[in-house]
Amino acid sequence: MALSPDTPPAREDKLAVRQAAERDVLLREVDEAVRREQMEGAARRYGLIVGGVVLAALIAFGAWLLWRDRMETQAERRSEQLVTAFDEIDGGALAQADAELAPLATGEGDAAAVSAALARAAIALRDDRADEAAAIYEAVAAQDSAPQPYRDLATIRWAAARFDEVPAEAIVERLRPLAVPGGAWFGSAGELLAMAYLKQGRADLAGPLLAAIARDDDVPETLRSRTRQLAGLLGVDAVEDDAAGDDAAGVAAPAPSPGSTPASAAPPVAPE
Numbered sequence: 001m002a003l004s005p006d007t008p009p010a011r012e013d014k015l016a017v018r019q020a021a022e023r024d025v026l027l028r029e030v031d032e033a034v035r036r037e038q039m040e041g042a043a044r045r046y047g048l049i050v051g052g053v054v055l056a057a058l059i060a061f062g063a064w065l066l067w068r069d070r071m072e073t074q075a076e077r078r079s080e081q082l083v084t085a086f087d088e089i090d091g092g093a094l095a096q097a098d099a100e101l102a103p104l105a106t107g108e109g110d111a112a113a114v115s116a117a118l119a120r121a122a123i124a125l126r127d128d129r130a131d132e133a134a135a136i137y138e139a140v141a142a143q144d145s146a147p148q149p150y151r152d153l154a155t156i157r158w159a160a161a162r163f164d165e166v167p168a169e170a171i172v173e174r175l176r177p178l179a180v181p182g183g184a185w186f187g188s189a190g191e192l193l194a195m196a197y198l199k200q201g202r203a204d205l206a207g208p209l210l211a212a213i214a215r216d217d218d219v220p221e222t223l224r225s226r227t228r229q230l231a232g233l234l235g236v237d238a239v240e241d242d243a244a245g246d247d248a249a250g251v252a253a254p255a256p257s258p259g260s261t262p263a264s265a266a267p268p269v270a271p272e
Contacts (some may be wrong), residue, residue: 078104078112098123114140114150134161152178152185159192171196181212187219191227207234214238
């Protein structure tokens with residue numbers, strides 16, 4: 001005979017199932033309570049640290065934005081002051097221009113600062129303060145952080161300012177790397193280098209170098225004409241003697257260094 005649904009064994013099975021379900025619910029609640037307590041403890045333990053890191057990052061980012069804005073503003077103001085000083089130089093107000101340039105020339109490696117320093121040196125030369133000008137040129141040439149074209153220009157201007165005071169060997173040592181045929185400074189550096197060779201009694205080096213400058217189409221015509229005449233006085237035909245130009249290219253200077261600046265990129269300076 002079959003048992004009815006309400007027999008004692010059936011009731012006991014339902015009770016067991018309900019009790020098992022209640023235990024599962026209780027275990028889940030306990031587990032969730034434990035996890036919640038662990039998370040709250042971690043938050044209490046690390047919340048201040050994480051919050052401090054986030055706050056510091058936000059402060060640093062904000063400070064960087066302010067610094068960048070300030071640098072851009074200062075750069076614009078310095079550029080305007082530099083243009084004003086150059087206008088004063090063109091107008092002949094050298095003393096006023098020098099006063100304007102003095103605070104601008106205090107930077108290290110900044111293009112505006114280097115330009116201001118070179119302009120101050122040019123003013124010093126106009127005022128017959130050659131020693132002061134040479135000191136400025138030498139300082140610019142020694143600045144590793146300054147753009148290379150400015151350093152090269154300062155080296156050439158230093159050689160011109162100190163040509164009669166320093167040994168010819170010093171001029172040769174500094175200008176040989178710049179007196180490269182086809183290089184940006186071949187004309188100006190090469191002419192001074194040739195004069196230093198003559199000072200050493202080395203007409204055999206000076207003549208071919210002057211002839212090479214005279215034949216260089218990238219050199220200003222006034223300089224080509226001058227070096228052509230000087231080469232002729234030394235017995236080198238700068239017009240017809242093509243072989244001499246090849247020799248000069250070999251003795252004038254070593255091969256140009258990688259990344260040499262084209263003549264069109266030479267930095268602006270105040271006229272001397």
